[in-house]
Amino acid sequence: MTSDPSKLSCAEFQAQLPDLIGSGVDASTHPHLQNCELCGSLLADLETIAEAARQLFPGVEPPDEVWEHIESAIKQKDEKSAGEPGLAPES
Amino acid sequence: MVGNIAEAEDLTQEAFLQLHRKIATFRGDSAFSTWLHRLAINVVLMQLRKKGLSLISLDEAMEPTPEEGPSRSFGAPDLTLTGAIDRLALERAVADLPAGYRLIFILHDVEGFEHNEIASMLDCSIGNSKSQLHKARLKLRDALRAQTQQEAQT
Numbered sequence: 001m002t003s004d005p006s007k008l009s010c011a012e013f014q015a016q017l018p019d020l021i022g023s024g025v026d027a028s029t030h031p032h033l034q035n036c037e038l039c040g041s042l043l044a045d046l047e048t049i050a051e052a053a054r055q056l057f058p059g060v061e062p063p064d065e066v067w068e069h070i071e072s073a074i075k076q077k078d079e080k081s082a083g084e085p086g087l088a089p090e091s
Numbered sequence: 092m093v094g095n096i097a098e099a100e101d102l103t104q105e106a107f108l109q110l111h112r113k114i115a116t117f118r119g120d121s122a123f124s125t126w127l128h129r130l131a132i133n134v135v136l137m138q139l140r141k142k143g144l145s146l147i148s149l150d151e152a153m154e155p156t157p158e159e160g161p162s163r164s165f166g167a168p169d170l171t172l173t174g175a176i177d178r179l180a181l182e183r184a185v186a187d188l189p190a191g192y193r194l195i196f197i198l199h200d201v202e203g204f205e206h207n208e209i210a211s212m213l214d215c216s217i218g219n220s221k222s223q224l225h226k227a228r229l230k231l232r233d234a235l236r237a238q239t240q241q242e243a244q245t
Contacts, residue, residue: 053200
């Protein structure tokens with residue numbers, strides 16, 4: 001393992017990638033990438049995937065029936081609790 | 092997260108029933124939205140575990156076996172994902188991810204949560220969240236490259 005970032009092997013650079021990407025700095029300016037097409041294309045692909053992910057599953061809202069089911073299930077549970085001795089709220 | 096609309100609706104209902112049951116235990120230690128997400132994610136995780144081992148659990152995703160983990164990229168850059176990725180192809184690849192990877196990928200890249208929020212929701216370290224997200228993206232890259240390669244051959 002070398003301390004000079006430009007002399008990192010691909011394995012060493014790729015081991016650092018999760019932290020590098022997660023730190024919020026622009027990983028594409030890393031010295032290793034100046035001479036490494038392989039890692040450059042890996043990083044570009046990962047950035048493309050992250051970018052494309054923002055467009056996934058747009059506007060998925062549960063239909064009205066789901067809310068109606070939730071409401072009636074909560075009512076049923078409340079009625080059941082009120083009918084069970086010891087579970088009714090204290091007055 | 093579960094890849095099935097009817098199941099997602101059932102889990103939405105279960106999450107709200109749990110919310111109704113547990114709301115009194117919310118002590119304000121975290122933001123309400125984080126607490127609610129954590130509760131909903133626990134409902135999803137319980138369901139995934141109930142469905143058996145065809146899906147890798149979150150725990151297993153934290154320690155994937157070598158054959159389940161994504162490949163590293165030391166070979167020639169023969170095929171790159173240039174330009175825009177087909178949305179449906181990516182959705183299919185996300186649906187095929189092991190459950191633990193899928194969960195973290197959706198929370199971070201699709202829903203926009205930060206690693207510290209995900210770590211709090213899933214009871215894992217921030218480093219773990221970063222590492223699992225990276226592995227999820229690598230697996231997606233493998234899947235999309237394989238698909239592109241297949242299309243190029245036909």
